[in-house]
Amino acid sequence: MVAVSSGFSVGFVGREAELAVAATAAQAAAAGRPGVIWIEGVAGSGKTTFARHVLAELAQGAVTVRVQCEEVAKNVSYELAAQLGVASSDSPFAVAQRLLGRWSALQEQGLVVVVVEDAHWADAPSTLALITAVRRLDQDRVLVLVTSRPAAGPEWERLSSDEERCSRVTLGSFDAGEVSRLAAVHGVALTMREATRLWSHTGGHPIWVRTLLAELTPEELKAPEGDLPAPRSLASAVTARLGAMPSDARDLVAALAVLSQRSPLTVAARVAGVAAPLEALESLLSTGFVRWESTQPGTPVEFAHPLYRLAVYEDLSPTRRRDLHRSAARVLTPGSVLAHRVAAAEGTDDGLADELEAVAASARAVGATGQAARTLLWASSLTQSSERAEQRLLEAGLAYLD
Numbered sequence: 249m250v251a252v253s254s255g256f257s258v259g260f261v262g263r264e265a266e267l268a269v270a271a272t273a274a275q276a277a278a279a280g281r282p283g284v285i286w287i288e289g290v291a292g293s294g295k296t297t298f299a300r301h302v303l304a305e306l307a308q309g310a311v312t313v314r315v316q317c318e319e320v321a322k323n324v325s326y327e328l329a330a331q332l333g334v335a336s337s338d339s340p341f342a343v344a345q346r347l348l349g350r351w352s353a354l355q356e357q358g359l360v361v362v363v364v365e366d367a368h369w370a371d372a373p374s375t376l377a378l379i380t381a382v383r384r385l386d387q388d389r390v391l392v393l394v395t396s397r398p399a400a401g402p403e404w405e406r407l408s409s410d411e412e413r414c415s416r417v418t419l420g421s422f423d424a425g426e427v428s429r430l431a432a433v434h435g436v437a438l439t440m441r442e443a444t445r446l447w448s449h450t451g452g453h454p455i456w457v458r459t460l461l462a463e464l465t466p467e468e469l470k471a472p473e474g475d476l477p478a479p480r481s482l483a484s485a486v487t488a489r490l491g492a493m494p495s496d497a498r499d500l501v502a503a504l505a506v507l508s509q510r511s512p513l514t515v516a517a518r519v520a521g522v523a524a525p526l527e528a529l530e531s532l533l534s535t536g537f538v539r540w541e542s543t544q545p546g547t548p549v550e551f552a553h554p555l556y557r558l559a560v561y562e563d564l565s566p567t568r569r570r571d572l573h574r575s576a577a578r579v580l581t582p583g584s585v586l587a588h589r590v591a592a593a594e595g596t597d598d599g600l601a602d603e604l605e606a607v608a609a610s611a612r613a614v615g616a617t618g619q620a621a622r623t624l625l626w627a628s629s630l631t632q633s634s635e636r637a638e639q640r641l642l643e644a645g646l647a648y649l650d
Contacts, residue, residue, distance in 0.1 A: 260301050261433060262426035263294075266417045270302045273415040277391035278359045284382060284392045286408045288400075289419035292455030295395035298419060299363055302393065309358035317369035328364070328374035343377035348384060355389050363393045368400040375403045382407060421452030431469070434461040442470050449476045451553055456482065478559040486559040489535050496520075496528035504538065504549060505560040506572040506588070507580075512546030519575045570594070590626045601630040605640065612647060621647035 273283045285302065287295050303312060315331035326343065329335075334346040354360045364370070364378070382392055396404065408414055422430065427450075428443035438446065446469065450456040459479035461469070468476070477483075490498055503520035504511065517525035529549065532538045537556045540549045551557040564572070573592035577585040586607065589600060604627035611620040624644035631637035 260297060261429040262422060263298060263301075263419070266298065266419065267302070267305075269415050269417055270298075271305065274302065274306060274359075274391055278389060280387045280389055282382075282385035282388045282390040282392075282413075284394060284407060284410075284414040286414050286416045287393065287395045287419065288398055288408075288416065289395075290397060292453060293419040293421075294454040295419060296365060297454075298417070299365070299393050299395055303361065303363070306359065306361065310361050311354050311357045311359070312361045312363060313354070314363040315365070317364065317366045319369045322369050322371055325371055325373045326377075328370045329377055332362070332374075332378070334377075340373050340376035340380060343374070344380035344384065347377065347381040351381075351385075351388065351390050358389070360388075360390045361393060362390065363395075365395045367394045367396040367404060372403060375401075379403065379407050382413070383410075419454075422447065422454055422457060423452060427452065427457055430457060431461055434458075436461065436466045436469055438469060446476065450555060453553070453555075456555060475558070478555045478562060482555055483559040483562065486537060486556055487563045490537070490560065493531050493535070494528065496522045496524060497531035500525060500528040501532055501538065501560055502564060502568065503572055503575070504551065505557050505564065506569065506576055506591075508557065508561075510548045510550035513540065513549050514546065515579060516549055518579045519572060521575070586623075586626075590630065593630055596632040597630045598632055601627040601640070604630070608643075608647070612650075617647045617650040621645075 270285050273285050277283055287298055289295050303310075313332065315328060317328055321327040326335075329343045329347070332347060333350055334343050351360050351362070367375075370378075378392075394404075394408075396408075400408070408416060424440065424444040424447040427447045428438050428440060431438045431443060431446070446457065446460065450460065456479055459481060460476065463480055464476070478486075490501060493501075499520040500516060500522050503516045503522075507516060507519060513525050513529060517523075517528075520528075522528050529538075529540060533540070537552055537560075538549055539552050540547055551560075561569070570592045573588040577588040577592060580588065586604065590604070593600060604623050608620040608623040608627065611617070611623060621644045624640050624647060628637045628640035628644060631640060
């Protein structure tokens with residue numbers, strides 16, 4: 249598809265250093281020094297948005313050729329070449345020559361910008377043809393924008409690692425300041441503390457930040473306490489994928505969600521009651537939701553992102569959640585069981601509340617006022633006497649002020 253580029257910058261924040269790299273490459277191409285801007289990032293990192301913003305900054309006379317690689321067409325030879333306007337299966341070299349001729353003709357209208365999205369799904373013959381064509385550009389006004397996930401493949405590595413011809417841009421997560429600016433674009437004014445909370449919750453992942461800004465009300469985003477939810481679309485995808493897993497895999501991932509920390513596989517398996525943890529883990533690793541350190545003692549396992557853990561945890565029924573917290577409290581060391589005992593509690597429990605108050609006093613004595621405040625809040629919620637519960641709630645507030 250050939251089209252004149254048009255502006256697309258609504259809701260765009262940050263990426264100043266990356267945009268500067270792209271602008272330099274674009275200026276060079278407009279002056280007859282062709283090149284490639286390789287835009288790399290994990291799914292949802294904003295690669296397409298970034299590419300469109302770069303296009304919006306180009307001169308209006310630029311001619312844009314935009315193509316989209318698809319996973320289902322990865323094994324269809326020359327599918328990408330056909331999108332680029334060259335219907336041929338002679339050989340990658342012949343296709344490359346035709347691409348060069350096509351781009352040469354388009355240069356009469358201005359700077360030619362070839363945008364290849366999701367290059368990691370491109371078919372091999374087209375990839376070879378495109379790389380061959382790019383490497384033969386000389387004093388042409390041609391700029392190639394490629395978006396790809398990391399590790400696109402050895403074929404692309406020849407191009408992406410060519411420092412003379414290729415400007416590489418890696419899109420990482422937003423920082424808290426960028427999250428605040430993005431919220432403002434969505435009409436929500438967040439304090440830095442509130443923005444940091446959203447950043448911490450999402451890991452700064454652009455698509456998840458944007459999703460929660462769209463799904464939650466300003467009041468929910470600015471609430472002083474409580475966990476933010478997982479994005480609905482993400483939660484649905486996670487639960488649907490795990491629903492097709494074997495029962496042991498589902499039990500293991502549920503235990504990991506309750507543990508809420510990097511844990512040895514054997515510990516997670518004991519909490520879950522899984523007799524064959526390696527088989528269960530193997531199924532989970534195929535989803536990408538968890539990762540493990542096979543070379544570390546105990547082969548620790550953890551979620552690949554906190555939102556995966558939250559999606560699993562929120563999907564647990566109340567009784568299943570309670571039982572897993574009780575199991576965790578029996579398995580873990582004494583220093584880490586209180587939170588699980590609190591989570592497993594049903595109604596008030598004055599004995600546990602007294603233990604929590606004692607822990608809070610010890611924490612305040614060593615200056616850990618945040619821990620003391622949290623522990624006193626737990627104690628207040630478990631206290632039967634309303635007067636004593638209010639007193640502990642007041643003490644928690646004072647600890648927070650400290």
